[in-house]
Amino acid sequence: MSDKATMIWRCPTCHGSLSVIDTNLRCESCQAHYPVIDDIPDLRVALDCWIDLDEDRKRAREAADRVERDGLEATIHHIFRSSRGMDERKAGYRTRQVLAGVEKCQSQCSDWLKPAVETNGIILEIGCGPGQLLAAAATRGCDVMGVDVSLEWLVIARHLVERYGGKPELAAGFAEQLPLADNSVAAIVSLDVIEHVGDQDAYVSDLRRVLKPGGFFGLSTPNRFSLSPEPHVNVWGVGYLPRSLQARYVKLVKNQPYTFTRLLSVRETKKLFSGSRGFEAEVVFPTIPEQELSGFKSAKKRLALIYNWMVGIPLVKLFLPFFGAYYRVSGNIKN
Template identity: 30%
Template sequence: MADRGLSHSKGHSAAGLRDACAAAGVEVVCPACSGEIGWSETALECRACGRAYPVVAGMPDLRLAPDRFLSLEADRAKAVAVLDKARGRGYGAALEAYWSLTPELEPSLARGHLHRQLCEREAGAGLWQEVEQRCGAPSGPVLDVGCGLGGFVAAAAKNGRTSVGLDAAFRWTLIARLLLEEAAVDAVVLCANAEYPPFRAKTFELAVANDLIEHVTDPPTAVAGAARAASTLYLASTHRFSLAPEPHVRLFGVGWLPRRMQSGYVKMRRGHAYDRVRPVTAAELTERVEAAGLTPGEVFAAPVFAGHLGFRARTALRALERVPRFAPRIGVLGR
């Protein structure tokens, strides 16, 4: 029997989130010491170590460190600014507001990100099918570590699972909450670091870390955090040695350059640095799983969810996926 769903979409309150998590058997604990949390509408406070975590727009900020782009305070401020600019017009409007408030990114790249993000629910459904095929249909709670905009969280909930998403970007968690509302599913997103998930060990049957480790500051600790939270781990990432364009900057050959030369090349071609993303090799993927105390399976070509791309681009990606050595994305299971 599938687990009960959980929801905090109505009212956007800390109390609603607390009650939903408790009803589903998902206890939120202090990410710093695993102590019991006391909840209020302004902050969550650890009863063991005394650390306080602010609540903004009904979302607790359980991070111990910021993501690689914005400080904790700037991230929360931008998230609120996005909601204010979107004026209650839903997920798509929030994305448009976000990119209008991010002028530092080259406009063509921003448009590409927007088009991809507007297909988030379809991508999440595709990832759910991929995970089912690789892992079998999980019957217990599912955690998406680095959930981004929540497409997989929504898909897992649509399939009757207790579904929780975790992301270190506060701005994405507030927009993901809008996606879950529009999908009409019972699910939860939380803002916390992958390295320090705020849950008891093995709370979840399955943790999915899709497009995560290339973005975090400390990949080994992030994978260890995901492995600690769940019994099985699905780990997939952008492949450094792919023959496809690097998806974050849409340039060929970036990964084939020595690491020390990559940022300069991207700076020359795109006008901005390339120091906040680090696609992985197959060996690195396996090493991360082993270091987390799990047994890795064989590295496989993970699918690219490319509904936002044209027919020719999708066809080329499908062809590359048949050759794992040069696939755009690679994955591995850890058990």
């Protein structure tokens, strides 16, 4: 554990400073202890979530050993096969998707996330997963940090970012209880995360807490009211139902659970970012990127191209909150 890491990270409960005790971290204020695995502190607290924390720590240790033994690509493939229960074909596809994701994120860094990579300070990604965006930002010389609920994926993120020449600071943590001091980062990026957070209001409040005045934030999320299938379960019409019926509907149609997923409408998102919190936020429905289109089958690609054409029509933009696929929220904190 580096001295820099203990200076950056804070106790997620009381935001006190951390010190190294043997191979763990201890909060100097409340005396809470946190383990460190593969040089990554586990700063998660007791919150309901989709992941079993003890099992995740075990898998993280296994992933760290496997990367050294079998390499990064083989380890990612193993995670999809074992932890995520995918068959060989799908695991191979998702592994290639992870590795190709760095190029996709580099494109975003030149587009709507350009203010983040041009900031003079630390870029924090909340929900960094296997680290593609952190790797893309590292190629531009950015000072990057990542928080994710999955310690297993953070082991992958560490090695992926290092492959691209970066030295990331990573920690396992919850988005609604970030292990960081107030006003400590210059930019925050959080892609496809807010819909999985247990307390979305707390998530937005903590984003505001750790972001410096004038700092940039960029989020993306699937639209609740979308004519396309719900992306996590591939079921049509979920978002148009009352929330009390959504899980039962998904269970009936797909025989799958629908927990720890709460898609937001544009109206609901704007309400979260409104009020006295000091956000200056803009909501945009972007076109589907070319990198994603290339992976679609012919029928789906034709529909996506029609959607991209419609997004550019001024009158249609007024109705995108009621059928658009996904949207971005970006802006700054008022000085």
